[in-house]
Amino acid sequence: MTMKKTRSLFTLLAVGIMIWEGCSKKEEPPPSTEGYSVNGGTTSHKNGSICMDCHNASATTTYQWVVAGSVYKPDQTTPAPNGILFFWTKANGTGDIISTLEIDANGNFFTNVSILPGLGAYPQLRGVSGDVKNMPVLATTGNCNSCHGVTDDPIWVN
Ligand code: HEC
Ligand code: HEC
Structure with a gap:
């Protein structure tokens, strides 16, 4: 568990460095929230909307999110x-941790990094209070708000 956690942190760090290096050829370094959400970040918007309606390959947005959505309080x-x-890799926080993604200060999360395997993964949400919520079935798309808030309850946690 600790090893896996450490490994996934290393993966995140490696991805972070790759993004930083990839973008460092531009004139100015991008804000750290450009490629993926971080705790405390404020660049996102449109809570509850279906993010990939706009942030997709065929749209005119600059950013194409691979995983994106919104998280709410119990209300x-x-x-x-x-x-x-x-x-x-398995339901209810079992198997291996594939990746992690921080939720920003607006309650949104997003990333343009391919952090989900093609077959999908089991999302687990840990709130700031320590509350843990598991999605019982495989999420096969990262467009989380295409179900949550539409055909299913919004994603929520304490
Ligand atoms: C109606 C269209 C639309 C929807 C829906 C939408 N966005 Fe955006 N978003 C945009 C546009 C346009 C921009 C400007 C930058 C661009 O072109 O990508 C933007 C910019 C952003 C940025 C700023 C990127 C940066 O650092 O400059 C973030 C973060 C973001 N959106 C996250 C989200 C998230 C998360 C969702 C879903 C909860 C979402 N967006 C839903 C259209 C949309
Ligand atoms: C195909 C529809 C669908 C998609 C896409 C989807 N979910 Fe779910 N999710 C569900 C269903 C159904 C449940 C169980 C019933 C419920 O809680 O709404 C659930 C439950 C959850 C829960 C536990 C309950 C809660 O609200 O806290 C979390 C967390 C969650 N999903 C996160 C995600 C994340 C993150 C994504 C995107 C990577 C995602 N889901 C994509 C259908 C979906």
Whole structure:
């Protein structure tokens, strides 16, 4: 568990460095929230919308998110900032951690990095209070708000 956690942190770090190096050829370094959400970040918008309606390859947005969505408090209306998403190989926080993604200060999460395997992963949400919520079935798309808030309850946590 600790080893796996350490390894996934290393992966994140490696990805971070790759992004930084990839973008460092431009004139100015981009803000750290450009490629993926971080706790405390404020660059996102449009809570609850289906992010990939706009942020997709055929649209005119600059950024194409691979995984994106919104997280709410138990009232399912107030955004819940600064939790963390873990993506597991098996249901209910079992198997291996594939990747992690921090939720920003607006209660949104997003990344343009391919952090989900093609077959999908089991999302687990850990709120700032320590509350843990597991998605019981495989998420096969990173467009989380295409179900949550539409055909299913919004994603929520304490
Ligand atoms: C109606 C279209 C639309 C929807 C829906 C939408 N966005 Fe955006 N978003 C944009 C446009 C346009 C921009 C400006 C930058 C660009 O072209 O990508 C933007 C910019 C952003 C940025 C700023 C990137 C940066 O650092 O400059 C973030 C972060 C972001 N969106 C996240 C989200 C998230 C998360 C969702 C879903 C909760 C979402 N967006 C839904 C259209 C949309
Ligand atoms: C195909 C529809 C669908 C997609 C796409 C989807 N989910 Fe879910 N999710 C569900 C269903 C159904 C449940 C169980 C019932 C419920 O809680 O709404 C669930 C439950 C959850 C839960 C536990 C309950 C909660 O609200 O906290 C979390 C966390 C979650 N999903 C996160 C995600 C994340 C993150 C993504 C995107 C990577 C995602 N889901 C994509 C359908 C979906």
